[in-house]
Amino acid sequence: MSKTILSVKNLDVTFKNGRESFTAVKNVSFDVYEGESFALVGESGSGKTTIGRTIIRINPASAGEIAFDGRKISGVIDKELDTYIIRNIQMIFQDPMASLNERATIDYIVSEGLYNFNLFKDEAERREKVFKALNDVGLLEEHAERYPHEFSGGQRQRICIARVLAMQPKFIIADEPISALDVSIRAQVLNLLRDLKQERGLSYLFIAHDLTVVRYFADRIAVIHQGQLKELAATEELFARPLHPYTKSLLSAVPMPDPDVEKDKKLIVYDPTMHEYETDKPSWREIFPGHFALANEKEAAEYAAAYR
């Protein structure tokens, strides 16, 4: 594998609300390699978006460290580095309804970053960049003059993606980028993200709950539950040899586009109280080469034995 582009080490994110505090992300560590699609999957509220928002510095890291391209980007940083990060790490936000300025035209929305960083010579070049980005996501030039409320949910999501692409970042955090899209546009967008990865060496932190899409798109997957990573492995390895019971329950819940299969579907339920962690404490262990899981001594032995 090539060099590490993003490195997250022992990250904690704690939200304080008056006297109460809540740690949404606990001791999370992972690396994303250049040109890689690294997926984060896990239940709602498990901390996926929070991790993304912490990387782009919307949320502060409470503990741990984040590095991008070899430079530390968490904590206090200078203006130059801040600009560098904004240009090069872009996030496609989860909620397309909330993240678009309703009073701006699509043309303006897609150009906003270009304006902020003066990324065009003249008006003609700006228009060209906007149209290119719109076409890339399957929208028409005529859409540029329209306003967000005139678009369907899927169209709005594509506007968000166009806005990110217009910036030509190195690293994209794609938070559920395709869940509001129809199957075909989804294919277009995934192909586009894949092409950008191949042509420009772009890397992704890909957050999605549709595991059929993650399986196709991601090189490696990390499974997160209640703010903690439970398992991390190369994609096919994870599907072939899921170790942690939470991963197994997640995989069992994926709806397959096959009515006869769905009819006989059995859900595996994960009960977090099943672990016996009082004396034998869990830690992050490499069970198979490159395949990690959170497990105590006893579980680690069981996990390794299960696929022997």
Place this chain on the structure above:
Amino acid sequence: MSETSNPILKVRDLEVKFRVRNKELTAIRRVSLDLYENETLAIVGESGSGKTVLTKTFTGMLESNGRIAGGSVEFEGRNLVDIKTDKDWEAIRGAKIATVFQDPMTSLNPLKRIGVQITEVIEKHQKLPAEEARRIALTLMGKVGIKDPEKRFSDYPFQYSGGMRQRIVIAIALACKPRILICDEPTTALDVTIQAQILDLIRYLQREYNFTTIYITHDLGVVANVADRVAVMYAGQIVEYGSVREIFYDPRHPYTWALISSLPTLARKGEPLFAIPGTPPTLFNQIVGDAFAPRNHYALNVDFEEEPPFFQVSPTHFAKTWLLDPQAPHADPPEAVKVMRKKGNIYTESGAEASR
């Protein structure tokens, strides 16, 4: 579900237009549809094809720049198209036909306690005293899987997780025992585990309360899980409909073929996914012929000139494509569709034998 039962809702030649500045776009183009008592009908199709707009006409929720330009929606002996005022809609919307949207926060008031939001609806539509409404609300909360409803009754929406909020929206939708429940991407924002629970919940409640469900989603996995029948939309029209097995294992419309072909489950990793080339037509102009023709490499000359009628494939299965015309040349469906046929043990020759 079967074609022998009576339709609970009958849509005929429905047309919906929106005014956008000085122009008008046609979002729904003469759609007809029967919805049968107790069935779950899934509507799938291209983003912007009109799924949401179509179902909004059933509850009078079109935005103010939209209008119904033709056709009818028959429900309980009334033509819903004739209802003009919000006051008249009250007897239908929420009471007889309820909708669950993708984002629960569009349906919940962030400043009001959860319990109040449920009882309000019950008091308003069923004209029951507060005590009785509270009792029903607590039962409903239990039914949608909220643990310890008494304790959670006075919480505000922000104290609930996304999945729990969506359960409350479902509870509110069911509070008036609607006859039709429209779910517009109700689980898109939820993770797979919660999604599986919500799907189970809707199925269980459907048995318990005997309502009919329209389910809009892009996730063909979800469709395979919930649907009895499937309608496929493209550019403001339904282009194919049939039983869930017919649509997955024996689709006939090239747009449905394209949908199946773009599934990542059937793709090989590292190879591009099949994506339909081009973009859907602009809805501002009159569409000539088959709207899908310019993106369809199975298109025949006639597709560019004349709109195809629906051809019958089986008593329950219809597709609006000239490929099913007895005079059409044989079309070999894409690989993915053949894979699906095998999975469903379907052994038909081509679509050519289908009768009109």
